Amino acid sequence: MKTAKVLSLVLFIVMICSNVYGAVFGDVLVEGQMLLSLLWGRLVLVDFYVGMILFISWMIFRKESGWQLLLWILLCICLGNFSTSLYIYLALRHSDGDWNKFFYGKRVIGH
Numbered sequence: 423m424k425t426a427k428v429l430s431l432v433l434f435i436v437m438i439c440s441n442v443y444g445a446v447f448g449d450v451l452v453e454g455q456m457l458l459s460l461l462w463g464r465l466v467l468v469d470f471y472v473g474m475i476l477f478i479s480w481m482i483f484r485k486e487s488g489w490q491l492l493l494w495i496l497l498c499i500c501l502g503n504f505s506t507s508l509y510i511y512l513a514l515r516h517s518d519g520d521w522n523k524f525f526y527g528k529r530v531i532g533h
Contacts, residue, residue: 423519430511437504474498477506484513484527 444450457463478495486494497505517524 423514423517423521423524427511427514430507430514434504434507434511437502437507441501441504470502474502474506481509483529484525485529486527 458467478498481491481494494505494509498509513524513527520530523530
């Protein structure tokens with residue numbers, strides 16, 4: 423579990439750095455339009471949203487609910503894997519070393 427925590431935290435930091443780099447040196451409107459004009463740019467976007475739907479389904483399965491779930495969904499859709507890596511890190515921290523609690527969240531009996 424320690425390795426998963428470190429990995430999710432490292433990936434979160436990588437996402438922060440890459441997003442800051444893109445914001446400073448890129449133009450999301452111009453470059454985004456160029457990417458969407460390419461077939462592979464559109465396919466990567468479809469791949470991203472399929473992954474987001476699967477990840478959000480897991481969050482719902484874990485019995486996340488209410489405004490926190492809505493906030494996480496919005497963060498995932500808007501910020502992508504920046505948010506998913508943070509969510510996974512926090513879920514690992516709150517699981518107290520129990521993989522069942524990590525994967526099943528509030529569905530685990532007695533939690």
